[in-house]
Amino acid sequence: METKYIFITGGVASSLGKGIISASLGKLLQARGYRITIQKFDPYINIDPGTLNPYEHGECYVTADGMETDLDLGHYERFTGIETTRDNSVTTGRIYLSVIERERRGDYLGKTIQVVPHITDEIKRRILLNASKQPLDFVITEIGGTIGDIESQPFLEAIRQLRWELGPQRALNVHLTYVPYLAAAGELKTKPTQTSVKQLQGLGIQPEVLVLRTEHELSEDLKAKVAHFCNVDVAAVIQSQDLPSIYEVPVNMQRQGLDDIILKKLGITPGIVPELGPWHDFLERRKNATKIISIALVGKYNLQDAYKSIIESLAHAGTYNDRRVKAVFVNSEELNKANVAEKLSDMQGIVICPGFGQRGIEGKIVAAEYGRTHDVPTFGICLGMQMMVIEFARNVLGYSDANSSEMDSGTPHNVIDMMEEQKTITQKGGTMRLGSYECELKEQSRAWKAYNGPSSIKERHRHRYEFNDGYRSDFEQNGMQCTGINPATGLVEIVEVPTHRWYIGTQFHPEYSSTVLHPHPLFLSFIKACIDGTAEA
Numbered sequence: 422m423e424t425k426y427i428f429i430t431g432g433v434a435s436s437l438g439k440g441i442i443s444a445s446l447g448k449l450l451q452a453r454g455y456r457i458t459i460q461k462f463d464p465y466i467n468i469d470p471g472t473l474n475p476y477e478h479g480e481c482y483v484t485a486d487g488m489e490t491d492l493d494l495g496h497y498e499r500f501t502g503i504e505t506t507r508d509n510s511v512t513t514g515r516i517y518l519s520v521i522e523r524e525r526r527g528d529y530l531g532k533t534i535q536v537v538p539h540i541t542d543e544i545k546r547r548i549l550l551n552a553s554k555q556p557l558d559f560v561i562t563e564i565g566g567t568i569g570d571i572e573s574q575p576f577l578e579a580i581r582q583l584r585w586e587l588g589p590q591r592a593l594n595v596h597l598t599y600v601p602y603l604a605a606a607g608e609l610k611t612k613p614t615q616t617s618v619k620q621l622q623g624l625g626i627q628p629e630v631l632v633l634r635t636e637h638e639l640s641e642d643l644k645a646k647v648a649h650f651c652n653v654d655v656a657a658v659i660q661s662q663d664l665p666s667i668y669e670v671p672v673n674m675q676r677q678g679l680d681d682i683i684l685k686k687l688g689i690t691p692g693i694v695p696e697l698g699p700w701h702d703f704l705e706r707r708k709n710a711t712k713i714i715s716i717a718l719v720g721k722y723n724l725q726d727a728y729k730s731i732i733e734s735l736a737h738a739g740t741y742n743d744r745r746v747k748a749v750f751v752n753s754e755e756l757n758k759a760n761v762a763e764k765l766s767d768m769q770g771i772v773i774c775p776g777f778g779q780r781g782i783e784g785k786i787v788a789a790e791y792g793r794t795h796d797v798p799t800f801g802i803c804l805g806m807q808m809m810v811i812e813f814a815r816n817v818l819g820y821s822d823a824n825s826s827e828m829d830s831g832t833p834h835n836v837i838d839m840m841e842e843q844k845t846i847t848q849k850g851g852t853m854r855l856g857s858y859e860c861e862l863k864e865q866s867r868a869w870k871a872y873n874g875p876s877s878i879k880e881r882h883r884h885r886y887e888f889n890d891g892y893r894s895d896f897e898q899n900g901m902q903c904t905g906i907n908p909a910t911g912l913v914e915i916v917e918v919p920t921h922r923w924y925i926g927t928q929f930h931p932e933y934s935s936t937v938l939h940p941h942p943l944f945l946s947f948i949k950a951c952i953d954g955t956a957e958a
């Protein structure tokens with residue numbers, strides 16, 4: 422079958438859940454046996470979100486091949502279990518950069534470079550790229566932003582052209598909008614949807630399917646009205662009502678026949694509806710997991726999206742341990758020795774979050790000390806692991822001035838130091854140690870046991886600093902073991918304190934590879950340890 426292209430656009434407002442709808446559709450098509458990929462095109466000008474503050478754009482998700490990307494790629498992977506690559510995340514900045522580089526090379530000699538056709542051609546090339554590298558039945562392309570944004574116009578123009586070139590059997594548009602409820606009038610309002618579709622039509626794109634985000638059930642009459650005004654079949658008006666969990670969205674979409682209608686419109690006979698057995702098992706288990714386990718997320722960003730993958734990984738691991746994880750944000754900037762017991766004593770486990778820069782690190786160190794000295798299961802990720810190391814150096818090895826050279830370049834005890842290869846790098850964008858690297862596990866260590874005993878694993882990274890190997894024997898003789906090592910460089914990837922109930926720090930980010938059907942082993946083992954320590958367990 423020739424590759425078919427599904428475009429997901431959004432109207433009326435942002436944050437309607439385009440990423441979840443894209444991921445859900447991907448999941449449903451995958452369940453029917455199709456080879457799929459999901460990609461995100463973002464209209465902002467940064468080359469990637471790597472240099473963005475999480476307050477601007479949430480977490481930066483990292484692909485196995487080392488691209489810093491939008492957090493929606495995390496949803497795509499968690500829902501489908503299919504790894505994304507650098508081809509799955511494209512921004513306006515990347516598009517322009519390639520065109521400008523080509524212009525400088527002389528590829529367009531004699532020509533004026535314009536948005537149409539040069540920028541739109543590059544967008545189209547990138548949309549088609551994934552399927553030129555591997556056999557794919559469906560490419561789902563999510564367009565960031567909202568219809569009406571000035572900066573998304575070239576993307577919509579590229580889609581219009583592609584739809585025309587590929588024809589109606591190979592390209593289709595799903596438009597996600599919002600149906601607000603006006604409490605004073607007691608009514609759901611469809612006008613914003615009508616307006617948004619008209620805007621799309623004005624750009625030459627007639628959506629084939631509408632997904633209406635709503636907080637209240639939509640009546641058949643209302644759907645019929647929307648269908649009538651928007652030139653869409655009634656069966657192709659799907660509602661996306663608020664649900665207790667994002668993981669219920671695929672099931673809800675399947676119940677309303679989202680995948681079925683899309684297949685039919687693309688000229689495919691849908692066949693039997695897949696059962697989604699393991700997915701339903703997950704949902705069932707999640708529903709039955711009513712016992713709550715509280716895990717502190719010690720970090721500096723008071724924003725759910727900033728730690729998205731960690732929160733989802735905890736939720737996956739909680740479900741498979743029959744617990745509901747309550748992730749409690751604890752602001753590391755406000756955490757100190759005087760209040761740490763008050764803030765952490767009700768927690769069954771502590772996650773010390775990743776991050777950059779000085780702000781809030783002393784609070785993370787205090788949390789690491791509290792976890793270590795009170796035998797509370799503690800999981801340090803990237804900067805969190807580095808803070809565990811510094812805490813140990815200060816309070817166990819007696820180097821009271823120990824620090825990371827990221828925070829204090831002149832520290833005499835730089836137990837965390839800049840990686841050698843990073844020392845000559847001056848550019849900030851995309852230059853960290855990024856993506857998947859191998860890590861050899863020490864046999865019988867807690868990490869090794871958590872992973873079920875493989876000699877080596879692969880995990881994703883995003884860092885510039887590392888455990889300073891010069892201190893390794895000092896640490897090991899005093900009780901902190903280095904149990905994961907990168908074989909090529911000797912870089913310390915995992916530290917742990919084996920005498921503790923569960924005290925592990927990883928230089929890598931396990932949260933990027935936990936999925937609904939394959940929860941991450943370290944998170945599973947961490948949550949299990951947290952449960953084992955509670956009275957009711």
Ligand code: GLN
Pocket residue numbers: 774775776777778802803804805827883884885886887
């Ligand atoms: N700032 C630290 C480093 O660059 C940790 C990065 C992170 O937590 N992702 O090494």
